[in-house]
Structure formats: C-alpha cells, structure tokens
Amino acid sequence: xxxxxxxxxxxxxxxxxxxxxxxxxxxxxxxxxxxxxxxxxxxxxxxxxxxxxxxxxxxxxxxxxxxxxxxxxxxxxxxxxxxxxxxxxxxxxxxxxxxxxxxxxxxxxxxxxxxxxxxxxxxxxxxxxxxxxxxxxxxxxxxxxxxxxxxxxxxxxxxxxxxxxxxxxxxxxxxxxxxxxxxxxxxxxxxxxxxxxxxxxxxxxxxxxxxxxxxxxxxxxxxxxxxxxxxxxxx
Numbered sequence: 001x002x003x004x005x006x007x008x009x010x011x012x013x014x015x016x017x018x019x020x021x022x023x024x025x026x027x028x029x030x031x032x033x034x035x036x037x038x039x040x041x042x043x044x045x046x047x048x049x050x051x052x053x054x055x056x057x058x059x060x061x062x063x064x065x066x067x068x069x070x071x072x073x074x075x076x077x078x079x080x081x082x083x084x085x086x087x088x089x090x091x092x093x094x095x096x097x098x099x100x101x102x103x104x105x106x107x108x109x110x111x112x113x114x115x116x117x118x119x120x121x122x123x124x125x126x127x128x129x130x131x132x133x134x135x136x137x138x139x140x141x142x143x144x145x146x147x148x149x150x151x152x153x154x155x156x157x158x159x160x161x162x163x164x165x166x167x168x169x170x171x172x173x174x175x176x177x178x179x180x181x182x183x184x185x186x187x188x189x190x191x192x193x194x195x196x197x198x199x200x201x202x203x204x205x206x207x208x209x210x211x212x213x214x215x216x217x218x219x220x221x222x223x224x225x226x227x228x229x230x231x232x233x234x235x
Contacts, residue, residue, distance in 0.1 A: 027087075027092070028088075035104060035108045036088070036108065040091075045087050045088060046084075047082060050063070051080075052064075052065065056078070058235055069208070074215075075215040076227065076228045077215075079208060080116040080117055080229055081116065081233035082231065082232075084233065084234075084235045085204050086235075089231075092109065093204055096147075096203065097143045097203060100140065102141070105147050110151050112231065113229055113230075114151055117227070117229055122197070123198065123199040124157070125157065125198050126155065126159045127160055127198055127199070128147065128201050129144045129163065130142065130164055132167065132187075133165070144202045144203055147202075162191060162218070162221075163188050163217065164188065164191050166188065167186075167187050172210065177209070183209070185213065190221035195222050199229055201228075202229075203231050204231065205228065205233035206234045214226075
C-alpha cells in the first residue's frame with residue numbers, strides 16, 4: 001500500500017502556515033502574520049530628518065527652503081511624508097490604490113502618516129485630494145479620502161471632502177514638472193467654507209503640483225494655513 005504521509009504532511013504544514021501566517025505581505029507577497037513581513041518592515045524606506053521645512057524633501061541639514069523648492073510658487077505652507085516612493089513604500093501605495101486593499105489605510109498607512117505630523121499644532125479640518133468623477137467611477141473609491149478619514153480619526157479632527165475636481169486631467173505619471181502644473185491648473189474647486197488650519201491628504205507627493213493647486217483653492221475659500229501630508233513622496 002502506498003504511503004499517504006506525503007500529502008497529509010503537506011496539508012498539515014499548509015494548515016499551520018495559514019494559522020500563523022494568515023495573509024500575504026503587501027511588500028513582497030510572501031506569507032506574513034501582519035500586513036508587512038519582518039523583512040519588508042525592516043527595509044521600509046523611511047524619510048529621516050533633516051528635511052526641508054517647506055516641501056519635506058530630505059536634506060543634508062535643517063533648512064526652511066531647499067534647492068528643489070526655492071523660487072517655486074507653492075501654495076501650501078508645508079508638506080510631509082513618512083516614506084519614500086520606492087521599494088516597500090511604493091508597494092504599499094499600489095496595494096491600496098490598485099488592489100483596493102483598504103485595510104492598509106487604518107493598520108499601516110495612517111499610523112505612519114500621523115507620526116509625521118504628531119508634533120504639529122491641531123488641525124481644524126482634514127481634506128483629501130479629490131478624484132474626478134470619471135476616475136472615481138472607474139476605480140470605485142478615492143484612496144486619498146480613505147487615508148484622510150483614518151488620519152482625521154487618529155488626530156481627533158474633522159474630515160471633510162471640501163474639494164471637488166471640476167474637470168478631468170491627464171494621468172500625471174508621464175508628465176514633466178511644468179506639464180503637471182499646467183495639467184492641474186484650475187482643476188479644483190472648494191465646496192463650502194473652510195477655515196483655520198487645514199491638513200490636505202494625498203497618497204503620493206511627486207512634484208507638489210496637485211497639492212499646491214488644491215492648497216491654493218482652499219486658501220482662496222478661506223483657509224488660513226494648508227499643510228500637506230502624503231504616505232509617500234518621490235525623492
């Protein structure tokens with residue numbers, strides 16, 4: 001009689017693996033007991049200080065304005081992000097944005113993001129960068145809104161979808177910095193009054209064009225300060 005120890009043993013090992021490592025790591029896809037395995041957690045591309053106090057870009061020393069944003073007309077007062085948009089950081093964004101792995105927001109992304117602004121004074125409102133209705137219909141959700149809701153809850157602040165995308169824009173990925181600015185110019189409108197200090201939330205900061213355009217609209221509508229917070233930024 002042929003032994004069945006092989007299949008039984010294999011099933012037993014799989015059952016144990018599923019018990020102790022019930023899900024896939026969003027960084028590498030391997031079995032993990034949490035959203036990130038120990039290996040991916042150890043190589044998170046964390047942005048360490050010093051950073052530019054204006055745009056949040058890592059710098060060699062503390063500075064109010066770095067060479068990258070010097071002379072640029074940015075409407076926001078500051079921008080921060082806990083991770084570089086590379087490696088595991090990029091995979092976290094992709095899991096949320098393209099695979100609709102919404103659990104990433106409360107359990108991983110929001111805690112990282114809140115840590116970047118924990119020392120800031122209180123915010124009156126947390127506002128997500130909006131998606132145009134055509135893109136929202138295609139994706140089914142706005143990842144920035146998901147992040148903003150979790151960040152607001154952690155900070156004990158109000159979350160308001162006060163911005164609306166009034167026209168469709170091209171995907172920013174393949175555009176140059178100047179093309180990005182032109183692409184989003186006058187693309188956002190504020191619905192309802194906004195006051196005080198606003199925290200503007202998005203998933204990724206690249207050139208800052210979208211965040212700056214949104215911040216400008218918020219200030220025109222009455223916001224006193226607009227500070228930006230993203231999960232990742234291109235460095």
